[in-house]
Amino acid sequence: MRLILALTCLMAAPALADAPLIVLDRTQLPFDLGPGHPANRPSNPANSPNAPWNSAGNTANSASAWQNRPANPENEKRLIFTQDGSVLGYYAQNAGGVLNIFDTRGRRLAYRPARGTRSIFSVAGEWCGTVDSPRGGGMVLAVTPECARRFGR
Numbered sequence: 001m002r003l004i005l006a007l008t009c010l011m012a013a014p015a016l017a018d019a020p021l022i023v024l025d026r027t028q029l030p031f032d033l034g035p036g037h038p039a040n041r042p043s044n045p046a047n048s049p050n051a052p053w054n055s056a057g058n059t060a061n062s063a064s065a066w067q068n069r070p071a072n073p074e075n076e077k078r079l080i081f082t083q084d085g086s087v088l089g090y091y092a093q094n095a096g097g098v099l100n101i102f103d104t105r106g107r108r109l110a111y112r113p114a115r116g117t118r119s120i121f122s123v124a125g126e127w128c129g130t131v132d133s134p135r136g137g138g139m140v141l142a143v144t145p146e147c148a149r150r151f152g153r
Contacts (some may be wrong), residue, residue: 018077018078018079018080018081018138019079019081019091019140019141020081020082020083020140021081021082021088021141021142021148021151022083022141022142022143023144023148024129024130024142024143029130029142033118033130034130035119035127039116039117039119040117040118041127042127044116044117046113046115046116047113047116047117047121048125049111049123049124050125053094053096053098053114054098054121056108056123058094058096060095061094061100061108061111062108063102063106065094067094068092068102068108069106070102070105070106074092075090075092076090078091078092080101080151087104088103088104089101089102090102090104091139096114097114097115098111098113098114099111101120101141103150103151108123109123109147109151110122110128110129110143110147110150111123112131118130119131120141126146128146128147129141129142129143
């Protein structure tokens, strides 16, 4: 996590609620943040894309729900950006506490379950990375190279 926070400090942060995206080397993560930890495993039922609150079938996670739409002005305060300032997408949290991650077109790419983990999972249920909330506010998304590429599709 120190690496993530150090990289964040080097980046120009537009607004406190915006989230820089960092591509991580999973071998550099401490065990408690990686996919090997029991709470972060994709096989954990609470992390499953089929769990009711995580499910794409849950209307609270749908791109058509107002809180998840790119046109919602609140999402302009929750942008996901690269080191050079390019906007890749945004995030929104549903009423159940699931953090949904969308690309700029409003396509749901990943989620963080409401409880028990800071890990991010792809909509197919693969471990995608981790989320951290630095002391200054906002958050940092640290994702695998495979997950980062999904933003460009």
